[in-house]
Amino acid sequence: MDIISTGIEGLDEILGGGVLSPSTTFIVGTPGTGRTTLGIQSLCAAAKKGEKVLYVAISSKTEASIRQIFSRYSFFEENINIRTFNVSSVERDPLTMLVELGNIVNSLKPKWILIDSVTPIGFGFPEAERRRFMYSLNSAINEWNAVVYFTGTLEMENAKSNVISDIVDNIIYLSQNLDAWNTKRHIRLMKVSGMSSIHGEHTFEIGTEGISIYPKDIVLTNDSIQVSTERISSGVPLLDEMIGGGLLKGTANLSAGSTGTGKTVLGLHFIVEGAKKGEAGIILSFEETPEELYSNAANFGWDLKGMEEKGVIKIIHELPASLDPNKHMAQIKAAIKEIGAQRVLLDTIEGFDYAISNPAERTQHIAALTRLFRNKGVTALFNCLTMENTEFSKISDIQMAPITDTIITLKQDLKSDNLQKSLSVIKMRGSDHKKGHAMYDINSNGFTIKKSNPE
Numbered sequence: 001m002d003i004i005s006t007g008i009e010g011l012d013e014i015l016g017g018g019v020l021s022p023s024t025t026f027i028v029g030t031p032g033t034g035r036t037t038l039g040i041q042s043l044c045a046a047a048k049k050g051e052k053v054l055y056v057a058i059s060s061k062t063e064a065s066i067r068q069i070f071s072r073y074s075f076f077e078e079n080i081n082i083r084t085f086n087v088s089s090v091e092r093d094p095l096t097m098l099v100e101l102g103n104i105v106n107s108l109k110p111k112w113i114l115i116d117s118v119t120p121i122g123f124g125f126p127e128a129e130r131r132r133f134m135y136s137l138n139s140a141i142n143e144w145n146a147v148v149y150f151t152g153t154l155e156m157e158n159a160k161s162n163v164i165s166d167i168v169d170n171i172i173y174l175s176q177n178l179d180a181w182n183t184k185r186h187i188r189l190m191k192v193s194g195m196s197s198i199h200g201e202h203t204f205e206i207g208t209e210g211i212s213i214y215p216k217d218i219v220l221t222n223d224s225i226q227v228s229t230e231r232i233s234s235g236v237p238l239l240d241e242m243i244g245g246g247l248l249k250g251t252a253n254l255s256a257g258s259t260g261t262g263k264t265v266l267g268l269h270f271i272v273e274g275a276k277k278g279e280a281g282i283i284l285s286f287e288e289t290p291e292e293l294y295s296n297a298a299n300f301g302w303d304l305k306g307m308e309e310k311g312v313i314k315i316i317h318e319l320p321a322s323l324d325p326n327k328h329m330a331q332i333k334a335a336i337k338e339i340g341a342q343r344v345l346l347d348t349i350e351g352f353d354y355a356i357s358n359p360a361e362r363t364q365h366i367a368a369l370t371r372l373f374r375n376k377g378v379t380a381l382f383n384c385l386t387m388e389n390t391e392f393s394k395i396s397d398i399q400m401a402p403i404t405d406t407i408i409t410l411k412q413d414l415k416s417d418n419l420q421k422s423l424s425v426i427k428m429r430g431s432d433h434k435k436g437h438a439m440y441d442i443n444s445n446g447f448t449i450k451k452s453n454p455e
Contacts, residue, residue, distance in 0.1 A: 003195070004147070007045020008038070010213025010330075014187070014202055016195035020169065021111075022145050023193070024138075028152040028159045029174030033185065034206045035151040038174070039114040040070060040080075041210040042149065046112045047077040054110040056101060057084045058120055075210045081108055091123040094133050098140060105144050113144065117151040118164055131163045138167040159190065169193040174204075182322055187213060203326045214326035217364075219371040225250070227430060232343070232379045235273030236266065238449035239408075242425055242434040247406060249342075250377045251429070252370045254401065256384040257410030261421060262442045263383040264288070265300070266410070267345040269447050270381050272302050274343040275312040281343035282335050283315045286323070286351030290315045300446040314339050320354035325365050329372070336376055344373060348383040370403050405429040423449065 005018045012018045019025060027035045043053040057066055063082045070076045083104055090097050105113065121137075122130040141148050150164060156173055165171055171190035176183055187202045200216040231246035240246045247253050255263050271281040285293060290308075293315060297304040307313045314335045318328060335341060349366060356362040373380040382404070401407060407427040413420050424437040440449045 001194070005045075006042045007048075008042055008211060008213060010202070010204070010215055011038070011042075011211075014189060014198045014213065014215045015170070015192060016197040019147055020194055021147050022142075023170065024141060024148045024150070024168040025170040025172060026150045026152060026159075026164050026168040027172045027174065028154050028162075028190075030155060030176070031153060033174035033176050034204070034211055035153075035174055036116050037073070037206060038172070038211050039116060039149045039151055041073070041075050043080055043112050043114050044073075044075045044077040047080045048075075051112060052081070052108060052110045053112040054081045054083065054105065054108055054114070056104075056113065056115045057082065058087050058090050058097075058115070058117060059084060060087055072208065073210050074208055081110065087120050091120050094122040094125075095136075097121070098133075098137060102140055105146075110146055112147050112149075114149040114151070116149075117153060119152045119154065134163045134167065156190070165191065170195075184324070203324050205324075205327070212327075214324060214330050217326055217329045217368045219368045219375065225375060225377070228377070232279075233273050233277075234266070235269030235271075236447050236449060238438065239266075239423070239447075242423075242438060243406065243428055244431045244433055247379055247381075248430055249379050250374055251405035252373060252380045252382065252403060253406040253408070254382050254384055254404040255408045255410065256386050258386055258412065261410035261412050262440070262447055263385075263410060264296070264347050265442055266408075266447045267347055267381055267383055268293075268297055268300070268302065268304075271313055271343055271345050272297070272304075272307070275307045278312070279342040280311070280339040281313050281345065282332065282339070282341045283313065284328075284332065284344065284346040285315060285317045286320050286348065288347070289317050300444065311339050314341070318351075320351040323351065323355035325352070325355055329365075329369065332369070333372065336378060341376075341378055344378050344380045346380065346382045348385050350385050367403055401427075406433075 001020045003018045004021045005012050006015070027039055029035050040055060043055060047053045061084065063084050066082055066084070085097050122133050125133070150168065152159070152162065152164060154162060159165060159171065159173060170192050173188045173190050174185070176185045185204050185206065187204050189197050189199055198215055198218060202213060202215050204211050204213040228249040230249040232249050233240050233246045255266055257263050271283055274281045283293065288296070294305045304313065308315060316331055316335060352362050352365060356365055370380065405428065406425065409424045409426055411422050421440050422437045423440050425433045438449050440447060
């Protein structure tokens, strides 16, 4: 038995590489979740490679109308074979359908088959008779030597007890949550035979290009990665001096401060410094749009837009309310590969609070992001919003604190009608650093350290 691609990248990944050939897969879910789209997209990918495929529609629609519906998708291949069976006839007389379908398969000898949907087959039969028919269908499928997909309209609990679930190799369950702002779609593997699959709840989208699947954010530890002693400039010379010459390459670093302390400006220094040295960087922004970042950076003399056009930086902007963490992770991976990123700025980690309500899952996602950057040798700076005048002892309450290598705190106090800003390095794993604080300012030159207390 060979492992072959489904033609859908994210689906291959969560299945463990693809599907076995031959095999059977039950694509099940409630109406509107994309069951047919998933199946037909996989068939069209195979047809595009010159493989013979068969789509069996149990429907009241004609072949012409089915082709017209599918033609709206960019992936659709006109050369797929389509055969229709009237749904009311199949409900009453499934055996006749089985004989006719067997003749069609023997004539075409397709490598891929989609039967859409099996739910109406023998619908009016007693359960015992319907089960016997499904076993007969399974016996016939075993002789077809093909990759066979079924679709079905069932809730998850009903899918578990359905006879189809007993006879198939794989079960893929699709679901969706509808709210006033958007639709969140989820895909879960209920059963996989003979493959090292990724379990859990993955996400997906449906568009004119078909279904895009974003696997759950699992990033494994890469034991071959060695801790680097190479230093990466923060873009602020006196800060580099405080931390022993710069941040250690491939580390995760945290800048924590209240609103107005200059976290974003410090982060832009870090990214722009890298761009000047040919070290590509990614800005992950939850609040400021690319246009707003361009404008803000221009105040300090930085042509952020020009840098992005040259491919030395890339901005990924997502609103927290509509963020899909799995998709976000996929975008980051793609961006690292696209521009060869060596630096990343995330502004700010509180954006995940809206997208991932469960604190444990949120921490797990941030840890996975950190692990991804380490594995890729990317130096990361995470900005974190704290309450005004947060004490050092409170920094341990920040969800990222335990997994970061460096923590820089930014504070501001109103004294004698002047707003004074101070910076401290309270942690730096693997390196010595100055233990005192430094006064700094935000002006036309950006983030400027004025003096330090070398305690």
